[in-house]
Amino acid sequence: MKQLLILSGKGGTGKTTIASAFIKLSKAKAYADCDVDAPNLHLITEQSSAPKRTDYYGLPKAEINTELCIQCDRCRQNCRFDSISVDKKYKVNPFACEGCGVCQAICPVEAISLKPAVAGELMLHAKEGKVFSTAQLKMGSGTSGMLVTEVKKQMKSATAPTHLAIIDGSPGIGCPVIASLSGADMVLMVAEPSISGIHDMERIINTAAKFGTKTAICINKFDTNIENTKKIEEFCKKQGLAFMGKIPFDAGAIKAINNGQTIVDINCASGIAVKVVFNKTIKLLFEEYPVLHSNDALHI
Amino acid sequence: MKIAVLSGKGGTGKTLVSVNLAAAAKTSTYIDCDIEEPNGHLFFKPENTQEEEITINIPKVDNELCNGCRKCVDFCKFNALAYIKEKLIVFEEVCHSCGGCILFCPEEALTEREKVIGKVQKGTSDQVTVYTGILNTGEASGIPMIKKLLHENTPPSNKLTFIDCPPGSACMVMDSIKDADYCILVAEPTIFGVHNLNMVYELVKLFNKSFGVVLNKCVEGDNPAERFCVEKNIKILSRLPFDSELGILNSNAKIAVRENEKYQALFSSLLEIVQEEVQHETTSHS
Numbered sequence: 001m002k003q004l005l006i007l008s009g010k011g012g013t014g015k016t017t018i019a020s021a022f023i024k025l026s027k028a029k030a031y032a033d034c035d036v037d038a039p040n041l042h043l044i045t046e047q048s049s050a051p052k053r054t055d056y057y058g059l060p061k062a063e064i065n066t067e068l069c070i071q072c073d074r075c076r077q078n079c080r081f082d083s084i085s086v087d088k089k090y091k092v093n094p095f096a097c098e099g100c101g102v103c104q105a106i107c108p109v110e111a112i113s114l115k116p117a118v119a120g121e122l123m124l125h126a127k128e129g130k131v132f133s134t135a136q137l138k139m140g141s142g143t144s145g146m147l148v149t150e151v152k153k154q155m156k157s158a159t160a161p162t163h164l165a166i167i168d169g170s171p172g173i174g175c176p177v178i179a180s181l182s183g184a185d186m187v188l189m190v191a192e193p194s195i196s197g198i199h200d201m202e203r204i205i206n207t208a209a210k211f212g213t214k215t216a217i218c219i220n221k222f223d224t225n226i227e228n229t230k231k232i233e234e235f236c237k238k239q240g241l242a243f244m245g246k247i248p249f250d251a252g253a254i255k256a257i258n259n260g261q262t263i264v265d266i267n268c269a270s271g272i273a274v275k276v277v278f279n280k281t282i283k284l285l286f287e288e289y290p291v292l293h294s295n296d297a298l299h300i
Numbered sequence: 301m302k303i304a305v306l307s308g309k310g311g312t313g314k315t316l317v318s319v320n321l322a323a324a325a326k327t328s329t330y331i332d333c334d335i336e337e338p339n340g341h342l343f344f345k346p347e348n349t350q351e352e353e354i355t356i357n358i359p360k361v362d363n364e365l366c367n368g369c370r371k372c373v374d375f376c377k378f379n380a381l382a383y384i385k386e387k388l389i390v391f392e393e394v395c396h397s398c399g400g401c402i403l404f405c406p407e408e409a410l411t412e413r414e415k416v417i418g419k420v421q422k423g424t425s426d427q428v429t430v431y432t433g434i435l436n437t438g439e440a441s442g443i444p445m446i447k448k449l450l451h452e453n454t455p456p457s458n459k460l461t462f463i464d465c466p467p468g469s470a471c472m473v474m475d476s477i478k479d480a481d482y483c484i485l486v487a488e489p490t491i492f493g494v495h496n497l498n499m500v501y502e503l504v505k506l507f508n509k510s511f512g513v514v515l516n517k518c519v520e521g522d523n524p525a526e527r528f529c530v531e532k533n534i535k536i537l538s539r540l541p542f543d544s545e546l547g548i549l550n551s552n553a554k555i556a557v558r559e560n561e562k563y564q565a566l567f568s569s570l571l572e573i574v575q576e577e578v579q580h581e582t583t584s585h586s
Binding site for chain 2: 100224
């Protein structure tokens with residue numbers, strides 16, 4: 001199975017819009033939404049049935065038994081995450097606690113225990129040979145990378161042998177993105193022609209290069225700033241990055257999305273353009289081509 | 301007064317709103333907490349920048365002293381240590397810097413060493429003081445940097461501070477809004493927008509923050525995000541139109557209020573509304 005991961009570095013560039021179109025066009029039997037902070041893919045990929053839900057346990061959280069606590073203050077002094085406070089009694093702030101266990105180990109009277117904590121929920125839609133894996137992180141949880149790994153595991157475990165999986169990635173360059181990258185055969189970067197978009201794209205290309213993942217670029221809303229679009233195209237030429245094409249800004253896309261449809265479900269300019277990008281991307285995914293290495297400096 | 305600008309997802313216009321509010325306020329502080337993808341500095345192009353490296357502490361092993369007892373390996377909840385071929389190995393990427401291994405090593409074979417995870421830049425742009433956190437690519441957690449940005453740079457309280465938050469509602473966002481006096485939630489007019497707005501709405505409610513919504517990219521016709529605000533009785537602070545002129549300025553990393561009177565007026569009035577809201581909150585709660 002080849003895994004195609006759709007990333008952008010910056011939010012709002014159109015990852016989910018493009019991922020949902022790709023799912024439709026490829027009739028993919030396996031797909032996942034790794035944006036566990038703000039999953040949106042389920043909103044436009046029709047799910048005919050309720051998903052199978054599983055609680056996701058992140059890192060455990062410390063809990064202080066105030067009956068046993070002798071107020072020696074060792075736990076508070078040794079907590080690196082400032083998660084223990086005292087106001088007559090000692091207590092743990094579950095949002096700050098990372099479950100490292102230092103307080104538990106250092107407590108002389110065994111007043112502290114680590115309790116499992118639900119940090120989110122995994123959802124699996126499996127019907128008619130199609131598998132869609134997604135999740136929602138609980139507010140304020142910090143273990144999104146681990147949850148991304150679980151989303152991908154869940155997809156794999158439920159999928160019959162198939163040749164293609166499409167993964168809607170998470171924004172940024174941090175822990176969830178790094179977790180999305182592991183095991184991906186190719187990354188399609190969705191860039192937008194803004195100075196911010198170019199800056200973020202460079203950072204995410206660097207991150208992907210560290211993993212040695214095959215990387216290609218497409219530009220969304222390319223006509224909102226033609227100058228910057230040219231810059232991105234030149235950058236791809238210079239870096240030897242495969243360029244997959246451009247998709248115009250299209251009010252029709254907003255309408256489709258608000259109706260819970262993908263852009264290839266209606267006749268619109270962005271839908272026509274995304275087909276070209278799709279065909280090129282799939283061709284590249286299933287052929288070999290040299291990978292960009294992290295020691296190649298990136299500067300526009 | 302600290303004002304945090306947040307949204308459930310990237311690309312809704314957090315940076316547009318926070319940068320232009322900070323510029324409209326003339327004398328203010330702008331802190332970019334979106335350290336994975338900081339963009340505010342691209343607009344402000346700050347001058348006289350000073351940089352400070354941000355480090356975390358990770359364990360360093362003295363293999364001469366290590367006797368292979370594995371207490372540290374067994375203790376580490378993050379599997380950041382392994383004892384292989386009579387050598388202790390540290391996997392830096394997964395270490396959370398809790399210090400437990402160092403604390404419990406009976407041979408004192410472990411000490412701390414500093415590892416750079418990125419940098420914080422400070423500079424000025426007209427009368428705006430600009431702080432930017434930049435996390436190195438490949439680093440997992442930016443929490444130590446957020447703490448540094450927000451807690452070590454406490455500007456005078458009579459000054460306006462704008463915090464450009466990371467997207468979403470995960471731990472980094474919580475840290476970013478912890479000390480905010482007011483939160484501005486930016487939302488797009490799509491069903492994605494509503495779904496993502498709902499998440500940050502839950503977050504600010506949980507933290508008991510006073511807040512309002514800025515509807516961005518408004519077009520003619522139905523606005524699901526607006527409907528959501530009306531249903532939940534959420535204060536709508538402003539409706540920013542979908543405007544190609546603003547779009548071009550913004551995509552070229554220009555600060556709209558410094559380029560055009562029209563936008564100066566638009567964001568100044570938003571700033572006034574926000575300040576009134578905060579005043580109103582403080583008087584009604586005191």
